[in-house]
Amino acid sequence: MTPGAGRWRRLPLRVRLIAGFAAAMLVVLTGAGGFVYLRVRYALDRRLDADLTAEQTAVAAALHDGTLDPRNPAIVSGGLYQILDPTGAILQASPGLTNRALLTSGQAAAARHGPVRADLGTLLPISPEPLRVLATALPADTTPPAGQPAVMVVAVRRDQRDEALRELIAQLALANLAALAVASFVGYRLARAALDPVERYRAQAARITDGATGVRLDVPPGDDELTRLGRTLNDMLAALDTALERERRFVSDASHELRTPLTLLAAELELALRRPRPATELQEALRAAATDTAALITLADTLLAVGVQPAPAADAPPTDLAHTVEPIVRRYRNAADLPDTALRTDLDPAPPVRLDPVRLDRIVTNLLDNALRHGAPPITVATATADGWARLTVHDTGPGMPAEFLPHATERFARADTARTTPGTGLGLSLVEAIVTAHGGQLRCCSGPAHHHPQQDPVPCPHRGTGTTITVLLPTTERG
Structure with a gap:
């Protein structure tokens, strides 16, 4: 990058x-003025x-008539x-x-082969005697002395034409x-009206950089590029706030859940x-410490899995739900030493x-x-199709969850009062x-007669009451 380009880039936008x-307008105006000037000069x-x-x-x-008398020029215009x-x-x-020829020797020689036009004197600076001349060859028998070829030159003054062009240049300028x-x-x-929203965005972004939370950009009404940019930035800020809140929750939950087992250990x-x-x-004592350590490792792994927002596998190949779930359930049944009647598939x-x-x-493992x-x-683990969705259900015949707990069942570390005596961290459903x-x-x-669905579902709750x-x-891949 040249020094000039660097200085140019440092200037405000x-x-x-x-x-x-301004440079583009200058080029356009100069071109238009030049075109007008040339057309007027051509007409004159x-x-x-x-x-x-x-x-x-x-x-x-x-x-030709022999009436040409230098002392009486009135015969010509x-x-x-x-x-x-x-x-x-x-x-x-x-x-x-009579004292100076209007043509040079070269122009006079050229006039013998065709008409020669020339302008004498300049437009600027102003010449005292501006002329426009036309030179043509004369037959030898019409020129004194007879038999000598000659060139006839006629001229008119350009004062009015040049004055009109000078006035045109001044007016165009x-x-x-x-x-x-x-x-x-x-x-x-x-430019100011277009960039003022950008400056407001920058000032509000500076407040956010300084630590302000919950701040959003003031997006004016409309649907131009800047308003769409403002809405996109607001969406980005909302996503950042969500991520920050998720991170704070993760740190708070991790510190809360890890403190007690670490203290006991x-x-x-x-x-x-x-x-x-x-x-x-x-x-x-070492066996107990090893057991507590293994539980801590499991808890830490689960916390990390929950704390990191899962990314959708957009490039994952299509997975057959029923064929993939069946070996997972079989492996779980063998590992937990459960009979076929205790863990069934449909x-x-x-x-x-x-x-x-x-x-x-x-x-599947967390649900089981x-x-x-x-x-x-x-x-019972079941798969089916419901209104264009692939459905996976895991149903047990236990006592169920209290109705007041269902809206919080998927929150981190949420556990019903009846489940606090059983092992677990409350992170599986989350x-x-x-x-x-x-x-x-x-x-x-x-669960039982109660049900909870955070989003609108296309199918009714199965097994209601048990x-x-x-x-x-x-x-599904067909639904997109």
Whole structure:
């Protein structure tokens, strides 16, 4: 980057816009003025050329008749003519043109082969005697002395034409300057009006950078680019606030849930080291510490899984829900040493879903853990299709959840009073809901006669009146 380009980029955007606009307008106005000037000059020159042609005809006729008298130039319109020999020397001329030839020797030689037009004197600076001349060859028998070829030159004054062009240039310059000033002022006002919302956005963003929360940009009504930018930035700020709140909740929940088991673990180890103990008691203390450590690791892993917003697997291949769920349930049944009657399946075919098997495994495993810990066998895992959705349900026949607890069932660490004596952290349903929602699905909890569905669901609550049913609705590849 050159130093000039660097300085240009450091200028305020408003200044650069006005400078660029003014430069473009200057080019346009200059081009338009030049076009007008050329057209006017062409029209004036045609008028002069017509006068020259008429004068040339009159001089040629007078020369042919022998009535051409330099002392009486009134026989021609302008009275300005010269007869030159091939070298450019004056043979005959009207009064005032006897001392200097109007053509150079080269122009005189060229006139023998065709008409030559030329302007003598400049438009600017002003010449004392501006002329426009026309030179043509004369037959040898009409030129004194007889038999000598010559060139006839006629001329008209350009004073009025040049004065008109100078006045035109002055008027165009003034008009262009006035137009440039007005256009620059209008451009400045437009640029200012266009960039004022951006400056307001910047000032409000600076407040947010300084730590202000809940601040949103003041977006004016309308649907132009800046208002759409403001709405997008407000959506981004809302997402950032949500992420920040989720992070704060995660830190608060993690510190709250980890503090108690860590304190118990430290107390157990301190008690074991307080006085000499038999090897059997030390082994028992170490086993208890190992169990607590494993529980802490599980809790930390679950906290991390819940704290990180799951990203939808947009590129995941289509997954057959029934065929993928069946081995997951079989593996869980074998690991938990449950009979077939305690953990049953009712897997009807369903259209494929965009959900990788790893996340589907986590969903099913968490739902089965929740049903086994807080419900009672038999537990039924079913798949089906409902109004264009793929449906996965896990139903147990336990005592169910209290109706007042259902709206909070998917919150982190939420546990019903009846479930506080059973193992668990209260994070399973929260993790399932996070995965399902990230993939465009819905999660619904039904228990006994009560039911809770955070989003509008296309199917009624099954198994109402018996135990607890957790329903997962996932969009199919056909639904998009």
